[in-house]
Amino acid sequence: MAQNFPPRQGQGNYGGRNDRDNNPKIDTSEIQLKDIKADLFDRIAQQTAVTIADNKNSNKPSQLRRFYDEIVMWEGKVSQFPEKFDEYLPFIRMINAKAAYALGRKLVDDNFVTLINVSLKQVNDVSTMRHFKLFMEAFMGFYKEKRPKD
Numbered sequence: 001m002a003q004n005f006p007p008r009q010g011q012g013n014y015g016g017r018n019d020r021d022n023n024p025k026i027d028t029s030e031i032q033l034k035d036i037k038a039d040l041f042d043r044i045a046q047q048t049a050v051t052i053a054d055n056k057n058s059n060k061p062s063q064l065r066r067f068y069d070e071i072v073m074w075e076g077k078v079s080q081f082p083e084k085f086d087e088y089l090p091f092i093r094m095i096n097a098k099a100a101y102a103l104g105r106k107l108v109d110d111n112f113v114t115l116i117n118v119s120l121k122q123v124n125d126v127s128t129m130r131h132f133k134l135f136m137e138a139f140m141g142f143y144k145e146k147r148p149k150d
Contacts, residue, residue, distance in 0.1 A: 023055045026111040033122040033131040040131075041138040049142035051111060058109045061147055063102065067116065068140050070095060075133035082126045092129070093120050115139075 030037070030044045037044070052059050074092045078085055099116040102108045119136075123129050 023109065023111065024051055026051045026114055028114060028118040031115075031118060031122075031135065033119065033128040033135065034124075036131055041134055045135055045138035046142040048115060049139050050146055052109070052115065052139075053143050053146035055109045055111065058106055059112055060107070061144060063107045064112070064140065064143065067095065067099065067102075067112075068136050070098075071133050071136050075129050078126050078129045085126055085129070089123070092123060096120055 099113045103113045119132050
C-alpha cells in the first residue's frame with residue numbers, strides 16, 4: 001500500500017505562491033552571472049530584495065548578513081588565489097547546505113534558498129564568483145532599505 005506524504009520543501013508551489021509562508025515566489029530568471037545585464041545590480045537586485053524582505057516571519061537581516069559575509073570571504077580568497085578556484089568551489093557550493101539547514105530551522109524561507117541555489121549553480125570561475133558577490137552586495141543594500149530594523 002502506497003503511503004501519502006506531504007510535498008517536500010520546495011515542492012508544490014502553485015500559482016506563483018510559496019506554500020510555506022504564502023509569500024510570492026521569487027523570480028530568478030533574470031539573475032545571470034556570466035553575461036551580466038546593465039540592471040543586474042540595480043533593478044534585478046532590488047526586485048529580488050523586495051520579494052525576500054516581504055516575508056516578515058523569516059529572513060532576518062542578521063541571518064542574511066551571515067550568508068553575505070561568507071560569500072564575501074570566499075570571493076576574497078578566490079580573487080587573491082585564482083589558481084585555487086577549483087579547490088575552493090566545493091566549499092563555496094556548501095553554502096547551499098547551510099541555506100538548507102537555515103531553512104529547516106525556519107531562519108530563512110524557500111525564496112532565499114532558491115536565490116542562493118540558482119546563484120551558486122552559476123559560479124564556475126573567478127569572474128562569476130565576483131559577480132555573485134556584487135549581486136549579493138546590491139541585494140543586501142536594497143534589502144536593508146526595505147527592512148532597516150528587525
